[in-house]
Amino acid sequence: MLELNDVSVIFNEGTVLEKKALDHVSIRIEPGQFVTILGSNGAGKSTFFNVITGFAKAKTGSVVLDGVDITEMPEHVRSRSIGRLFQDPKQGTAPHLSVEENMGLACSSGRGPFAIAVRKKEEEEFRKMLERLDMGLETRLKTPIGLLSGGQRQAVALLMAVTNTPKILLLDEHTAALDPISAKKILQVTNEVIEQNNITALMITHNLRDALENGNRLLIFQDGKITHDFNKEQKEKLTLEDLIHCYDV
């Protein structure tokens, strides 16, 4: 369970450029929820993610993940329990490392630092994971990942983000940079992965239809505040029209 209690994030405090990116936000995300998030540019969606990962510092309040206060925990420490996917497929993978090496990187925890990362056993495991994607990636384990298409890279990045079953998965417009067919594929894989592993997930999107058709809760951000919070039942009744009206409050 993820809990934000009265969290504020302020950029350029005390200057004319001062901006309240998050304004006393409080919210509870229950285990197993798949929350889609909408909001115009600068509404605070990404800052919301950043304050969860530790990239942005909370000015007030606290962030609690599964009962542990992580407000002051360094970014790389909390990353162990948080999976994150970015809009740019290039951001989630290391281009010169092969597909299997990238995946080895994601599940390296557990064995020692001097253990060989990708043995025959892992190779087999990765091959099976890639086969399930049905994108022909299982034959390209040794290919430097920079040579793959954006959609393929994003698919591998998604697998990497969920390998160690994170306590929470953050998807930051992760299909926005892809062509429509790849985007659809990645979204489908996202839903499968989340369901199979029962992962708690948050997904930022600018696509109203995606926000409606995926997940079981919907948040709308505006000026650093959560202005709407639809639960599963309310969300099912929502139409595109309703959503557009929510924007011009």
Added chain:
Amino acid sequence: MSEALLLNAIQLGLVFAVLSLGEYITVNIMDSPDLTVDGSFVTGAAVCAMMTVAGMPNLGLLLSMVAGAICGCITAFLQTKMKIQPLLAGILTMTALYSINLRIMQGTPTVNLYIAGKPAPTILSNASIRIYVLLAIVAVIIFLLSLFFKTNLGLMLRASGDNETMVRSSSINVDHMKFIGLGLSNALVALSGALLAQYQNFADLQGGTGMLVLGLAGIIIGEAIFRPKHVGTGLAAAAIGAVLYRILYTFALRLGFAAGDMNLVSSVLVALTISIPAVQKYVRGWKENKARKAALASSKKGGQSHA
């Protein structure tokens, strides 16, 4: 070129192959050339020289690596904890090391590796097996490094040089990776300096000048010739490149270049090799423009004849 000269060149090339392998870690893996090298190379030579004169040549090689690793960690500390730009951090350590090296060498600019008037015995003393000793050292380093880069830690180090944003948002501590990478790199650089001291039977306080570029030259020649695709082959290519460069260097000396000219030769070689893609692009653009103009002119002529 006589056989003895060639053998000498290969042996020296192998000594500098260790330098290129060390620099490979910062230049190719971490994607950030490290200027500590010109200082830590001499630190390795100085530590090893003092230990050798004291009768402990092999411990000297080992301690030179430790000293080099410490130099690298100081640069890493300046980069990560003090937020000093990577290049400046390297320059600061390098400059400070000049004084440290002079202290290690007890205030003299050169140390001769002689005990009681005779060259001190080292693993490189026996001229007939010297080349095999050096080959073994280089081979072991290549083997261990390519193995290391397949381990979990090795992958993390490679990833943090390849995509720092990704690594920052993962559970890898980027700062630790800088310490490991720079430490390891400079340990090898110092070992190269130590081997050179034992090979030449003296250590020179000024001997570090131009070492960064010299090591780079080996890496770049190896890359240009072998176009390696994997880390293992990349390391081997860098080592072979270093040996080839040393042979080239010996040739240049025979052609009448003075030893003092060689820093210029190294720099020009590195600059030229790196600029090849840019030059190719200019040439291509120039040719395309010419072709376009020619086509335009001929189509104009064609149009007039029709009219």
